[in-house]
Amino acid sequence: MDNSKGRHRDNEGEDESGCCGMILKAVSLEYERAVIFRLGRVLPGARGPGMFFIIPCIDNFVKVDLRTISFDVPPQEILTKDSVTVSVDAVVYYRISDPMMSVVNVEDCSRSTRLLSQTTLRNILGTRTLSEILSERESVAVNMQNALDEGTDPWGVKVERVEIKDVRLPVQLQRAMAAEAEATRDARAKVIAAEGEQNASKALKEAADVINEASGALQLRYLQTLTQISAEKNSTIIFPLPIELMSAFTEKKT
Numbered sequence: 662m663d664n665s666k667g668r669h670r671d672n673e674g675e676d677e678s679g680c681c682g683m684i685l686k687a688v689s690l691e692y693e694r695a696v697i698f699r700l701g702r703v704l705p706g707a708r709g710p711g712m713f714f715i716i717p718c719i720d721n722f723v724k725v726d727l728r729t730i731s732f733d734v735p736p737q738e739i740l741t742k743d744s745v746t747v748s749v750d751a752v753v754y755y756r757i758s759d760p761m762m763s764v765v766n767v768e769d770c771s772r773s774t775r776l777l778s779q780t781t782l783r784n785i786l787g788t789r790t791l792s793e794i795l796s797e798r799e800s801v802a803v804n805m806q807n808a809l810d811e812g813t814d815p816w817g818v819k820v821e822r823v824e825i826k827d828v829r830l831p832v833q834l835q836r837a838m839a840a841e842a843e844a845t846r847d848a849r850a851k852v853i854a855a856e857g858e859q860n861a862s863k864a865l866k867e868a869a870d871v872i873n874e875a876s877g878a879l880q881l882r883y884l885q886t887l888t889q890i891s892a893e894k895n896s897t898i899i900f901p902l903p904i905e906l907m908s909a910f911t912e913k914k915t
Contacts, residue, residue, distance in 0.1 A: 688712050689724060694760040697722045707760040725760040729821060730771070734778050736829070743790045748829040751802070753778050753809065754822040762817030770816045774809070778823075781808050791830075798825045 689695045689709030697704045697713075699720050707725070715722060734751040741747060755774055757763045763770045785805050786794060794801060806823040813820060 683717060684714050685717055686712050686714050687722065692726060692728045694725050694727060695722045696725060696760050696764045703761060703765055723764050725757055725763055727757055727760070729754055729756045731755075732771075732775055732778075733826075734775075734782055736827075737779060737783050737786075739783050739786045741786065741791050741794065742788060745791045746831065747786075747791065747794065749782065749786055749794070750826045751778070751782055751805070752824050752826055753820065755809075755813070755818055755820045757817055758819040759817030762815065767816040770813075770818055773816060774813055774818055774820075777812050778805075778809055781805055781812065784808075794828055798828075801825055 687695065688711065691710045694707035694709045695713060696707050697715060697720055699716070708722070731752060731754045734753060736748045736750040739747055739749055753774070757770065767773050782805060785801060785808060789797075789801065802823045802825050806820050809823065810820040
């Protein structure tokens, strides 16, 4: 009995050593790369796409997805440069450019990129005023992309794009901005109305000068006014007496 048990253990050891001596094949998809570790040391060059070979008990590998990944940056409470508290969220698009660096240099490149994006968003917006954040979203997004790309470069991560999704303001500040905008519109409307009256008065003055220079211009204007009045459906039409006739009578009396 003891000898049979011993032989059984020996057979198990022989099976394990035989399995370790085999070469296995693995397959990675078109968008995947495999980083192989042999006895704890990384082999140069990522494998894939397609079939690659590993030695059991000696090699292990990690597959890395090279497709573009997007994630939402949670809303961040930020104090702007002009001491206004706003809530800003964003979306980040990134991909792994170096599979080996993404596995060897960082424990979890996806989680690290998410955490870094939150702190980068707060740091960049903290140096901007509220008006700059609202009017220069593209510039803020580009600066955030450059800062993220520089920070994730040692991890083999390439940040492709950053977009600012929404900027939420306090309710009191929204009311104050709405009142300010309404006052600005009213002031602009008054300025436009004043400019219109000024232009109209200049045009009337020029017309009066032209009429004074031409003796028959006033009579023609008088006849044109009568034509416009007669075109309307009025039961009673009052013809004003020309001033020239009155002046003629006054001259005879004198």
